[in-house]
Amino acid sequence: MIPELNYAPFVWSSYGVFAAVCAWQFLAPLIRRRRLTRQIREQLEEERAAAAVGRPAPRS
Amino acid sequence: MIWSTLKLWFHKLGSPPIFSVFARRVAPWLWAAFFACTLYGVYLALYVAPPDYQQSDSARILYIHVPAAWQAMLAYVIMAVLAAIALIWRIRTAEIMAMAAAPIGAALTLICLVTGSLWGKPMWGTWWEWDARLTSMLVLLFIYVGIMALYAAYDDPRKGARVASVLVIAGLVNLPIIHFSVEWWTTLHQGQTIRIFGESKMDPSMIPPLIWTTLGTKFLFGAALLDRARNLLLAQDQHKAWVRRELAPALDDRKQPA
Numbered sequence: 327m328i329p330e331l332n333y334a335p336f337v338w339s340s341y342g343v344f345a346a347v348c349a350w351q352f353l354a355p356l357i358r359r360r361r362l363t364r365q366i367r368e369q370l371e372e373e374r375a376a377a378a379v380g381r382p383a384p385r386s
Numbered sequence: 387m388i389w390s391t392l393k394l395w396f397h398k399l400g401s402p403p404i405f406s407v408f409a410r411r412v413a414p415w416l417w418a419a420f421f422a423c424t425l426y427g428v429y430l431a432l433y434v435a436p437p438d439y440q441q442s443d444s445a446r447i448l449y450i451h452v453p454a455a456w457q458a459m460l461a462y463v464i465m466a467v468l469a470a471i472a473l474i475w476r477i478r479t480a481e482i483m484a485m486a487a488a489p490i491g492a493a494l495t496l497i498c499l500v501t502g503s504l505w506g507k508p509m510w511g512t513w514w515e516w517d518a519r520l521t522s523m524l525v526l527l528f529i530y531v532g533i534m535a536l537y538a539a540y541d542d543p544r545k546g547a548r549v550a551s552v553l554v555i556a557g558l559v560n561l562p563i564i565h566f567s568v569e570w571w572t573t574l575h576q577g578q579t580i581r582i583f584g585e586s587k588m589d590p591s592m593i594p595p596l597i598w599t600t601l602g603t604k605f606l607f608g609a610a611l612l613d614r615a616r617n618l619l620l621a622q623d624q625h626k627a628w629v630r631r632e633l634a635p636a637l638d639d640r641k642q643p644a
Contacts, residue, residue, distance in 0.1 A: 333444040
């Protein structure tokens with residue numbers, strides 16, 4: 327049940343901004359780590375493929 | 387005994403692989419504590435706490451505005467201590483943690499400014515006033531953004547962190563200005579109503595939600611700091627064996643003892 331408040335648009339907007347910023351603080355590191363993990367996996371796969379055909383491993 | 391244990395932990399956490407494992411294990415608990423404290427605090431703030439006798443329900447904004455302001459300032463103090471450690475002892479983990487603290491501090495300052503503005507409009511009749519407290523808080527946001535920009539401007543992250551650490555220390559001067567602005571100048575912003583030592587002017591019924599949301603912001607800062615610092619370490623050391631072992635263990639052939 328949503329409480330009926332005076333100045334409701336101001337109160338709800340404030341709590342909305344708070345929730346959005348907190349959600350971003352939670353999600354941003356997760357997204358960054360996923361991207362980083364994918365990047366490292368791709369590098370390792372490239373290094374493996376290069377080692378299999380006997381050429382030097384690419385270094386990004 | 388306690389001192390030697392702390393010293394041991396301090397040295398151990400200076401090692402990137404150990405810090406990474408520590409952050410990976412501790413951060414989820416801090417996030418859980420953040421969600422629990424904040425949800426309960428917000429429930430108390432919106433459903434249980436009484437409306438203010440003058441400001442009515444608009445005063446409920448204080449339960450997020452004040453904790454965000456406190457934590458934005460505390461985050462700066464923590465960042466300055468880490469920056470000092472980084473400059474004096476050249477500990478890379480401290481450098482990285484100091485730099486990781488800046489975006490979180492900036493986010494908390496932004497919450498404080500936006501919620502303050504949303505509170506100011508119905509109570510003061512204006513979204514913004516160039517008042518000493520508001521302006522010094524805006525300066526804090528600019529300092530945080532400046533630190534982030536300076537750190538990002540260098541190709542060498544260690545050099546960037548050292549230069550940005552000097553700015554962090556210099557920016558400390560803004561904290562007493564924020565705190566005493568309501569005493570030093572005549573401001574539209576209200577004076578101090580909550581005191582740790584001494585009598586608070588706030589009604590006791592308004593204290594519990596404030597305590598819970600304040601605790602929530604502390605846990606938010608701790609959790610986000612560990613997550614962000616770990617990411618920075620992983621990105622900087624991505625060609626090192628310990629990162630590959632940790633992020634892609636199935637693909638890494640170069641197994642080494644931990």
